Amino acid sequence: MKNRLMLIITLIIAFAVSTVFIVSEMYYIAAAIIVGFVVVGHQEIWSLLRHGKLLPIDERVTGNMGKAIRNSFLSLIILLALILLSGGSMRGMPEFFLGGILILVEVVYLITYLYYEYMEATLDGRALKILKAFLLLSAISVFIFIFSAYFSNIIYPDAATAIKYRMVHLSIFIISAIGFVVGIVGSSVLFIKGLLARSSHITLG
Amino acid sequence: MKEYRARLNLTQEKLAEIVGVRRETIIFLEKGKYNPSLKLAYNISKALNAGIEDIFIFEDLS
Numbered sequence: 001m002k003n004r005l006m007l008i009i010t011l012i013i014a015f016a017v018s019t020v021f022i023v024s025e026m027y028y029i030a031a032a033i034i035v036g037f038v039v040v041g042h043q044e045i046w047s048l049l050r051h052g053k054l055l056p057i058d059e060r061v062t063g064n065m066g067k068a069i070r071n072s073f074l075s076l077i078i079l080l081a082l083i084l085l086s087g088g089s090m091r092g093m094p095e096f097f098l099g100g101i102l103i104l105v106e107v108v109y110l111i112t113y114l115y116y117e118y119m120e121a122t123l124d125g126r127a128l129k130i131l132k133a134f135l136l137l138s139a140i141s142v143f144i145f146i147f148s149a150y151f152s153n154i155i156y157p158d159a160a161t162a163i164k165y166r167m168v169h170l171s172i173f174i175i176s177a178i179g180f181v182v183g184i185v186g187s188s189v190l191f192i193k194g195l196l197a198r199s200s201h202i203t204l205g
Numbered sequence: 206m207k208e209y210r211a212r213l214n215l216t217q218e219k220l221a222e223i224v225g226v227r228r229e230t231i232i233f234l235e236k237g238k239y240n241p242s243l244k245l246a247y248n249i250s251k252a253l254n255a256g257i258e259d260i261f262i263f264e265d266l267s
Contacts, residue, residue, distance in 0.1 A: 058226035059242050060233065117229075121238040 004054050007044050010037060028099025032106070039106045040065075061117075068113035075108040075139065076101070082147045104142070111135065114191070122197035123190065131190040138183030145176040206260050207235050209253040224248040 014037035021030035038045065047055045055061075079101055119131060148169060210220055217235075221228045224245065233239035234249070241249070241261070250257045 055227050056221075056225050058230050059245060060230045060239055061227065121229075121233050121236065 006057070007041055007048075007054065010041060026095050026099075028096045029102065032099040032102035035103060036106045039110050042110075064113055064116040067116050068109045071112040072105045072109040076105045078143060079104065079146065082143060085147075108139070119191065119194040122194045127190055127193070131187055131194075134183045134186035134190065136183075137179050138187060141176040141179035141183060144172065145180070148172045148176065206249070206253070209255050209260060213253060215253075220249070220252060223252045 014033055018030040018033040021027070021033065044054050047053065057065075115131070115135070119128065123131060210217070215223075217231045218228050221231045225248075226245065230239065234241060246257050246261050250260050253260060
């Protein structure tokens, strides 16, 4: 009963907030809020659709949600700090960019939630450390990419340093792109391994 | 925990329902991958008709 009430309250809040943004013609942010609702309540929605009942939100789930919220909040702070450090302003920021930041934070929530919910239980210590390294590599690469993209907008090099500057800028872009691909591929492989291990041990008992 | 559950012919799902947690939480507890709160440990012991110390072992990691 308690979690059903929580889901309904969250749905009403998400609906009300996204309606405000739709009325204000900020469609990207409204979409990000709806995606956020689906991300946070994905297990409950899935269980409701598949079994017609809601799963209990127990202490383990609450703990995992707390850790995921902490990580996504931290990533939001880091992202905003990087944008402000590189001379960007929240006021002049395009709406799709704000929506993109929200989606990115939601992705961080989903990945860290899945990590605590399934990977910690199914993967061994060494695989977990490698997965953590791959996830960090992907996150750092995205942050560097965004920072360097913003940073390039506020530097106006003179003709003498323009080529040198562009070379450095291009190198950062290429390195962060490679880092992102390596991180995503590596963590995807380990995630699939962990999820397959989960489906095999879940059938026991 | 698995042993006590088997004695009472309880499935993981049934035990989860009795103590008000998800089935995955019971699986993680049986695999030793999750440390329960005192309240959950008490509820599980009660559902399995055993003492907390019979089912859970306290390890001081400090």
